[in-house]
Structure formats: structure tokens, C-alpha cells
Amino acid sequence: MARRTARRGGGDDPHALELSPHAASAMRSELPAVADRTVAAIIDEVPSYADALSGPMGETIRSAVQLALGTFLNLATRSDRGTPMAPALEGAYQLGRGEARSGRSMEALLAAYRIGARVSWRDMSRTVVEQGMAAEDLSLFAELVFAYIDELSAASAAGHTEELERTGRVRSRNLERLARGLLTDQPADAVVAAAERAGWEPPAGLTAVLLPEAHVRQVLSHVDERTLAPTEDVPGAVEGTGLLLVAGPTTKAARARLLGALKGLDAVVGPTVPWLEVATSFERALQCRRLELPGTVDSEEHLAEIVLTSDRNALADLRVAVLAPLDGLRPSAVEKLTETLRSWLLHHGRREDIAADLFVHPQTVRYRVGQLREAYGDRLEDPRFVLEATIALGIASSGPESPT
Structure with missing residues (x-):
């Protein structure tokens, strides 16, 4: 008759299961081989880890697997249900953070956990059956294995999420500082350093x-x-x-x-x-x-x-100075002569073009230009005045409301 390798645990947990020391010893001796088979399966089935696990990362994962399984065996063989899980959970948490820093998604890590659970369960269940575990205890053993893997997965997911949030917050702050440096004309070497800290390629x-x-x-x-x-x-x-x-x-x-x-x-x-x-x-x-x-x-x-319009006050003052000879005329006359002077400047005095621009008869243009010559005299032939008047009146109808 096969000896019993597990017993129901006492305490408040009716589902507690405690492996016998003999069965646990047999399983512990298998841990290195289980870890190797787990890593091999992950490499084979998760493309993201094909290269990562062939070097130092592979040793890290292999060690993490052994730590996790060792902690599980400690939990399963002690009647004291307070056996600490903290080291395994902390290891899983840090693993999640490391994967985030490496740029791998949480989906890849969860896939690795699922494969690890499958390989571990296959190997451990074979061992406990060989050691005489009763059939009624095998399903409970499976529950414990997969519940434990779920806890490790959750710890890794928390680490992965927190690292992404932390690095995202840090990078966002660095990008804000970079933008502020660019917009406030900070020294070039300081801005270049800010770009490097933000991981931003100019x-x-x-x-x-x-x-x-x-x-x-x-x-x-x-x-x-x-x-x-x-x-x-x-x-x-x-x-x-x-x-x-x-x-x-x-x-x-x-x-x-x-x-x-x-x-x-x-x-x-x-x-x-x-x-x-x-x-x-x-x-x-x-x-x-x-x-x-x-x-x-x-x-x-x-x-x-x-x-x-870069200096609206200066433009307004220039406009007042240019139109000063028209002071004293009726506002309606000032408006007509101002638009005529502007068109005269822009069309270089060509009467037909001015008439078309203002929608008036060429004779009307001739009359108004005569009024302008009476008001301005020889200034209409002064290049300096022509420049100032062109600037003062040049955007009267194409830009925003003219300064007054």
C-alpha cells in the first residue's frame, strides 16, 4: 500500500494541503531540472524571450523560477501557514519592473508565467504521484500550484505597471523641462543635456x-x-x-x-x-x-x-504722421483720399489700375490724386515719404483692423 504523501492542513483554511517531507524532498531535488525545462519552454514558445533568456537574463529567470518553486514547497510542507511569501513576491514584483525597463510587454511575461505553471505542474504532479499522493489530494494540489502562480503573476503585473507609470512620469517631466528650456532661450548646452535626460533624439x-x-x-x-x-x-x-x-x-x-x-x-x-x-x-x-x-x-x-504689425503703436503713430496733411477735411473725404493714396502707392500711380481697385471712374481717380497733390505737394515724389506711407497704409484692407 502506497504511503500517504500529503495531509489536509488544519486551521481556518479547509483547502490547505501539506506535502510530506519525503515528497517535498523529492520535488526539491528536481527544482534545477524543472527550472531548465521551464526556461527552455519559454524560449521556445514566447518570441519576445528568444534572445533575452540566452544570456544573463536566462540565469535571472532560472533563479527566479527556483526561488518561486522553493517558496511554494516551503509553504506546502509547513503546518505553520504563516511561512513568508514576501521574498518570492518581491522577486516577481522586481521582475515585472525589469521587464518594463527592457521594453517588453506584460503580455509576454504573463505568457511566460502560464508556460511556467504548465511545465511546473506537469513535473511536480508526476513527482507527487510517484511518491504516492492520493487521488483525492491531487486536485487540491493543482489548486495550490495555480493559485500561487496567480499571486506571482499579480505581483509582476503590479511591478510592470508601476515602472511604466514611474518612467512615464519622469520622462514627461523631463520633456516639459526640455520644452521650457527651448522656449526660454536657455544656453544650448543646458538644453542638449535636458534632451539627453529625457531620452529625446533631436x-x-x-x-x-x-x-x-x-x-x-x-x-x-x-x-x-x-x-x-x-x-x-x-x-x-x-x-x-x-x-x-x-x-x-x-x-x-x-x-x-x-x-x-x-x-x-x-x-x-x-x-x-x-x-x-x-x-x-x-x-x-x-x-x-x-x-x-x-x-x-x-x-x-x-x-x-x-x-x-510687430509694433502696433509705432505703426499707429506712423499712420497719423502720414495722414497729417489731410487734417481738417471731412471724415468722408479723409476716408476716400486715404484709400486713394494707398492704391496710388501700391499701383505706382497707374490710373486705370487704381480705378479698377477702387471701383471708380478713372476721372474720379484723377480728381482725387489732384487733391492729394494739393495736400502733400512734393512729398509724393520723396522716396522716404513713399516708403513710410506704403508701410503705414500697406495693410489697411488686407490685415486686421487698422490702427487709429
């Missing part, structure tokens, strides 16, 4: 894009993954407006794709500049936004307006 160029904050995530899915999306301490930030420092685009075609990704949004796109100079792209985008143009705006197409 692109050839960066492009500042202002857009509705609610659409930042949507646009991020269409641009280079190195794109920065700062949210903290953005200079000149306006509530509801987000900022992207888009990696690239460095070609006309790439810029067109970026503008296409922004289609339908009230967005402003700055120029593409070397990555360390992106503060200038950001400043240009801010200046362009002040033009209050609708839709998606390419700042490169509005350089003249940006230049003319």
Missing part, C-alpha cells in the same frame, strides 16, 4: 504650432513621435490654446502634410527652424496669431503683415 528642425487645446491629442497622432507638447509654464500661453513643437517638417511636401493635418482648425503654424532655435518659431506664431486670421494660417504666407 530632429533636424522644429515647428511651433498654436491650436485649440482640445485638438492637441488628435494632431499628435499625425505628426512625428518626437513632437513636444508642453503644457506647463508656456510663455504667452492663452487659455484654451495648446502648443506643439512639431518635429520637422523640413520639406515643402512635409509642411503641406502638416497643414493638411490641421485643416479645419483655427491653428497658426510658425516657420521650421533648427531645433535649438524653436523659440523664434514660437514667437513668430504668436505674432501671426495677433493678425486674427481665420482657419489654419501658415505664418510664412503673412510675413509682411507680421512685420508691419
Whole structure:
């Protein structure tokens, strides 16, 4: 008659099972071989571990398997159910963290656990049966094995998740610091060091894009993954407006794709500049936004307006000075002569072109130009005055509301 190799445990747990020392000794002697077979099965069945387990990582996993199985045997052979699981659980937790740092998914590790449970159960069950375990105890033994593996899996999953969250938080903070350094003109060596700490590979160029904050995530899915999306301490930030420092685009075609990704949004796109100079792209985008143009705006197409409105107070003063000779006339007359002077400057005095621009008869143009010559005299032939008047009046009808 086969000797009994297990007995029901006492205490509060009706499912407790305690292996006899003789059976446990036989199983413990098998641990190195079980660990080897487990590692071999994982290598064979989980592609992510095909190379990882052939070197030092393989020894780490093999040791972890032996530790886990050894802890299980200690639990299964002691009547004291308080046998500590902490070392095995801590090992599983750290294993999960290590896998996250290695870039492997939790799915791969859970697959390894499932394979480990299968191989371990197959080998251990064979051993306890050979040692005479009664049939009624075999199912309970299986429950204990797989419940134990579940606890280890949960510990690894917790470690994996926490490491991803921690490294994600750290990298996000480093990327925020990098963006702040770029936008506040910190020394180049400090910004380069910040990029290294963030694990961020600098692109050839960066492009500042202002857009509705609610659409930042949507646009991020269409641009280079190195794109920065700062949210903290953005200079000149306006509530509801987000900022992207888009990696690239460095070609006309790439810029067109970026503008296409922004289609339908009230967005402003700055120029593409070397990555360390992106503060200038950001400043240009801010200046362009002040033009209050609708839709998606390419700042490169509005350089003249940006230049003319970069100092609105100076532009307003210049406008007042240029129109001073018209002081004293009726407001309606000032308005007509101002638009005539602007068109005269832009069309180089060509009467027919001016008439078409203003939708008036050429004789009306001749009359108004005569009034202008009476008011301004020889100044209309002075290159300096022509330059100042062109600047003062040049965007009166194509830009935002004229300064007054």
C-alpha cells in the first residue's frame, strides 16, 4: 500500500494541503531540472524571450523560477501557514519592473508565467504521484500550484505597471523641462543635456504650432513621435490654446502634410527652424496669431503683415504722421483720399489700375490724386515719404483692423 504523501492542513483554511517531507524532498531535488525545462519552454514558445533568456537574463529567470518553486514547497510542507511569501513576491514584483525597463510587454511575461505553471505542474504532479499522493489530494494540489502562480503573476503585473507609470512620469517631466528650456532661450548646452535626460533624439528642425487645446491629442497622432507638447509654464500661453513643437517638417511636401493635418482648425503654424532655435518659431506664431486670421494660417504666407504689425503703436503713430496733411477735411473725404493714396502707392500711380481697385471712374481717380497733390505737394515724389506711407497704409484692407 502506497504511503500517504500529503495531509489536509488544519486551521481556518479547509483547502490547505501539506506535502510530506519525503515528497517535498523529492520535488526539491528536481527544482534545477524543472527550472531548465521551464526556461527552455519559454524560449521556445514566447518570441519576445528568444534572445533575452540566452544570456544573463536566462540565469535571472532560472533563479527566479527556483526561488518561486522553493517558496511554494516551503509553504506546502509547513503546518505553520504563516511561512513568508514576501521574498518570492518581491522577486516577481522586481521582475515585472525589469521587464518594463527592457521594453517588453506584460503580455509576454504573463505568457511566460502560464508556460511556467504548465511545465511546473506537469513535473511536480508526476513527482507527487510517484511518491504516492492520493487521488483525492491531487486536485487540491493543482489548486495550490495555480493559485500561487496567480499571486506571482499579480505581483509582476503590479511591478510592470508601476515602472511604466514611474518612467512615464519622469520622462514627461523631463520633456516639459526640455520644452521650457527651448522656449526660454536657455544656453544650448543646458538644453542638449535636458534632451539627453529625457531620452529625446533631436530632429533636424522644429515647428511651433498654436491650436485649440482640445485638438492637441488628435494632431499628435499625425505628426512625428518626437513632437513636444508642453503644457506647463508656456510663455504667452492663452487659455484654451495648446502648443506643439512639431518635429520637422523640413520639406515643402512635409509642411503641406502638416497643414493638411490641421485643416479645419483655427491653428497658426510658425516657420521650421533648427531645433535649438524653436523659440523664434514660437514667437513668430504668436505674432501671426495677433493678425486674427481665420482657419489654419501658415505664418510664412503673412510675413509682411507680421512685420508691419510687430509694433502696433509705432505703426499707429506712423499712420497719423502720414495722414497729417489731410487734417481738417471731412471724415468722408479723409476716408476716400486715404484709400486713394494707398492704391496710388501700391499701383505706382497707374490710373486705370487704381480705378479698377477702387471701383471708380478713372476721372474720379484723377480728381482725387489732384487733391492729394494739393495736400502733400512734393512729398509724393520723396522716396522716404513713399516708403513710410506704403508701410503705414500697406495693410489697411488686407490685415486686421487698422490702427487709429
